[in-house]
Amino acid sequence: MSLDLNTLADRLVRVPGIVGVSLGGSRARGEHTPDSDIDLGLYYRAPLDLDALQALADETTDAPAGLVAPGGWGPWVDGGGWLRVDGTAVDWLYRDVDRVARSCSDAVDGRFEWHFQVGHPLGFPGTTYAGELAHGVLLADPSGELTALRRSVAEFPPALRDAVVGRLDEARFLLGGAAKAVPRGDSAYVAGCLFRVLLLCAHALHAHAGRFVLNEKGAVTATGRLAGAPTGFADRVHALLAAPGRGPAALAASLRRAGEILDETQDTVARNASAHRPQGEG
Template identity: 40%
Template sequence: MIDDERFVQHVADRLAGLPGVRAVALGGSRGSATHRPDSDWDVALYYRGGFDAGNLRGLGWPGEVVDPGAWGPLFDGGAWLQIDERPVDVHYRDLDVVEHQLAEARAGRFDWQPLTFHLAGMPGYMLLAELATGRVLRGELDVPEYPDALREQAPGRWWRFAALTLDYTRGNHARFGRVAETAGALAQASCQAAHAVCAARGTWVTNEKRLLESAGLRGVDEVLAEPGTGPDGLVAAVDRVRERCAAAVRAAGGVPDAR
């Protein structure tokens, strides 16, 4: 087995040679040099004017390859592959979409997409976060700074998501003793509030794996561990999560009147 650097350069060469591909970048923990020895490889190919997944299949790497758009308008599509006995996730990134999301972020706006494995969903500026925290291997890509307008506008929007989730959960699930619904909604609201905190700080977020830690909200675990199964206990759990989330958002300077 070749060493890691030769491996990733080999993968980058093959991907960069596919029709339509303008750049290749290494993301995830490998791109930010925070990986473990057993971490997988997240590689993004940036294309312009369309991409034919059949060309990726034609490289002959074992695994599953989906067409562009299969994972939604923002996350696009990609592949789960085994290359030289290493697990590699390939993500398609349409440069027209990335540039649109950058323009939106600079205007203080962002699109949002429900996404598997993401409790709070995917904000469009996550595409920018990948650029800012990854490593360009082939081609040229603009690495954006965190837009000031996004820092001003995104926290309030995320806090509204969180507050609405908490209000609905308290009145429609917790007070009726619905444990599963309450627990799930509290986890979602905590991630929404964590996005508000990170946006206020100008901290890029690429996924939710360390989102609560980054926002100082890991303490929500204590609430979810012992919510009780009766209505009173569940309502109290909702109120405690709200207190923790609102305090974190206020401390970050995102929404002064968060409550």
């Protein structure tokens, strides 16, 4: 079968339960390489006709690819299947449209929480579904439901920006906790804290740039490309996480460097907040 995403999306929305289809990931951002996967979000409302969906997968894929039932991969990466079509990896990823609607509502209201999900070491923000709609490309939406949800988060919600930036307080707390492990030379604990501190900075800088972070993969590099990001952000973070060190002296030095990045991040978002504050607001 020749890979035509629009034709495939039209066929997918004929499966009972499928509400719409979107293109996500690097392909949606125009940052893909020839080897990049194609990520298709399959927005559904239960009951999903898994047999009909499997039959379409069998017709579409180069080799057998079993689909899992909703919930089969965890609470947030809901399920789907890994297909190959014309030699290209095509990922079908379920999205419960009612949960997506709640995610958009949370984003608008500034509710920002982390959730456990295998494959996401930092955690899975509950507003990720909203971000996927905001940054993705709708391929099929016959009812217009996804278009309406996307419109609600097309402009990054100010309340969400405040909530994400507010998590820098957690980053500051983590640095203090990590310092207590330095005399013991506890490299593993310090490295874990450093990862979270620096990724919280990436989220905050993205939020102030009006963008969602949808995955930890590539987030540091993407942050370095943001206008106003601390100088050399990506190179500094990669270098720090590549070698946090062993022994108290090296670990203390790594925490100081992370603290400098956190300070610069807080200065950046504070400066941006001042620039966008309505006149007369103190």
